[in-house]
Amino acid sequence: MKKQTPPLEWLHQELPFWVESGWLQPAQAEALQRHYTVQTQTRQPLLNMFALLGALLIGIGVILLLGYNWSELSRPLRAGLLLTLLFSAQCLSFWALWRHRTSTAWREGSACFQVLALAAAIALVGQTYHIPGDLRGFLLSCVMLSLPLIYLLDVSFVTLLCTWGLGSWYLMYLDDRALPDLAFWGLFVLLLPQLVWRWRQQPGQISTRFLLSPVVLVSAAALVATFGDSWLERLWFVILPVMASLYYLGGQYLRAASKQSNGLIWLGQALLWLQALLFSNNWAWREVQNETEPWAEQLTVMLNTHPLDSLGLAFLMLAWLGLSLGVYRQLKPLAHLWNAFPLVMLLSWNLSLTADALAAIVLNIYLLALGVLGLWQGLQLRQQGTLTGSTLLLAVLIVLRFMDAEMSLMGRGLAFMGVGLAFLLTNLWLARRLRPEAES
Template sequence: MNKKAVQWLYRELPELEARGVLTPEISGKIRRHYDEAMTSGKTMLTLMICGILGALLIGLGIILLIAHNWEQLSRFSRAVLSLLPLLIGQGLALWVLRTKPQSGAFKEGTATFLSLMVAASIALISQTYHIPGDAGTFILTWMALIVPLVYLMQASLPAAIYLIGITVWSSHYWNDSLKGFLFWPLAAVVVPHFIWTLRQEAYAIRSALISFIMIICVSLGLGFSVGRTWPGSWVIVFPSIFAVFYALGSFEFDSLTTNWQRSLRGLGGLALIVLAFQFTFRDLWKYLSGDVYAGVGETSGWGVVPDYAIIFAIVAMAMFFLLKTLKRGSLTDSLFLALPLLAILGYLLHGQAVVLLLLIFNAYLLCLGISHIMAGIRSNNLPIVNGGMLIVAILIIVRFFDSDINFILKGLTFIIVGIGFLVTNLWLVSERRCHEK
């Protein structure tokens, strides 16, 4: 439910009534309909949180009761009792599937509880038999046993646990490109659920949460699994994946209204800006060929195929979205999505023309900042103007720290940038007031 849209509708209703577009009766019906929908959304959320907390407390209580006499029990009894949390989790989930199959809150709560109890059971048995600490195998077994719950119970929290789990798993194989590559097929398992959640209820908290975790985990997984056989490729692949996030957010979920809901676009854009700033530093390009991953993986032979395939696929997606944006003619979006292209240029030229690259990326950030300021002024949107000014201000400040200009001049520049911020904001606020009058 888009809260802002409903609030807008509520504000419009009296005028629609006054103009005779709606009768007071219809207007009342509309209000009641949305009131109910909003309240049921809140009830669902409360139920979900209470359900998860309640189930967790019950589970912990049972474990504590068992643990109280743990040392007195025989090894076999302990092992069998270790299965108890799992059985309780399964019992609860089955009860929900049979009696409350329509309740998203109950399904989410019990599926999460069961996901955690699977881990609890395996961990308790590991302790009973002194099983060595092989975190990779433990996590992968756990994830394989819980991922079907995502689809059987249409639950997003187990999907979030799964994404975090496979990311941690891939971090164990950061120096083994072939094993690390498995992160991608493993992550793909929950993509249909991710798409389903966003299509079903783009405005719900769970969509925002799963988007947020998806972005973080895919970015980290990319860092752990890709580029081992191609030193320096990170400068191409990271801007590309962030551009893909940004584009997906812009194209597919343009109607979302709050930044919390727009995590794909927001986090993608933010990461692109941070990367662009990194690209304005000389040392990054100077030492790119000898990056830390060089030599970790083989750089020739069949072993490089998965690594190269992932890199090319991500870059191809980024280029596809760049072309799509150029066709739409949105300057700010096109600028964001142009970063992967500039990064490819940077990768190709970093050995010969570092100064040229620094000029390009400084100019790029300046253009990005100015385009935001212009777009914000055109739409009278203060946060966008401030975002643009922040980009320009950080660029100026960073370049001043870089150079050997004396501190008085540096101080003066800070003051001028600060005044610029204040004056623009005051001007925009007064403009807005004039419009409102």
């Protein structure tokens, strides 16, 4: 019996023929295709989520049922039940690959169930046969056994679980002062091809953006844990801005590929903004004045005392430079100015050797340029979000400078009221100017 073509697939196949036959205009065909594609994309994440939640709940339920009378069962029966559970999970994954390879719901659900089965088997076997171990060993075993599923079934949720599990395992060693750096980064690198593939093949999907936050947070925490002693002691004034710029550039790269915004851009901007505002104050530079040395001397000391950490620093700087060149043509002038913050911070650090006021002045000029350029770009491109963010940046900068000034409470109050009124009037003017574009 001939297999029937799904209705939506049949429609997409027939639309070009209808246009060639003159039954539909090209614009009408595009509207139909866009309508049903968006409808399918909107419904698909919901179906995937229900399948994933169903697999999670069923897996947890099976584990609870096994544990209800577990202590009363004989060892051979326990082993048989665990083998049956693992075999069932393997069969479900095989069925998903064989019959439902194109179904995200089947692949995600079966992979999730198999990870739960693996975790339950490891824990219950250890409890049954009194195998010594701790939570760190349990997490590492689960991650290593789950890694192949990521590539066999092409799943996002297991990637997320492995990322969090690997990060938790690594950070549990902080109290021991003996971090397994090579083991962590070796396993973490095995997760990156999946993320890179999704960036290149499916940049607009929710699952791709869903993976960004945990990978970024875990990698950032691991970088600080691995190189924190030397990085934060010596070259923090470059490392922290570069890490924030990497988040921002990564978000810009993803947006250029998917034509959609993402949380990495906002995270990078927030970190850059906070650092710039903090060091636009004289008191911030006075706090670090006793530690201030030329950056070349700081780098020399780090190279001599922490050669391995220096390699990590070199990789971080090369990643920043490579991403900057990779998205150079896609960035607007405002984005280039955001990305220049590490260089501005390096200049300010060197100026602080002479006078902390000079370093603060440079950062105030930088923030003012960000606000003014943001207003100009927002007006030119009619970007309401850019206008709002730039206005907020200028308002915070002005308020901070009034707080620094030697003025009475009456003077500060009147100044704040004047600035607030000016921004309200500006907002009304911008709303009227942008209204025709919004109505059209």
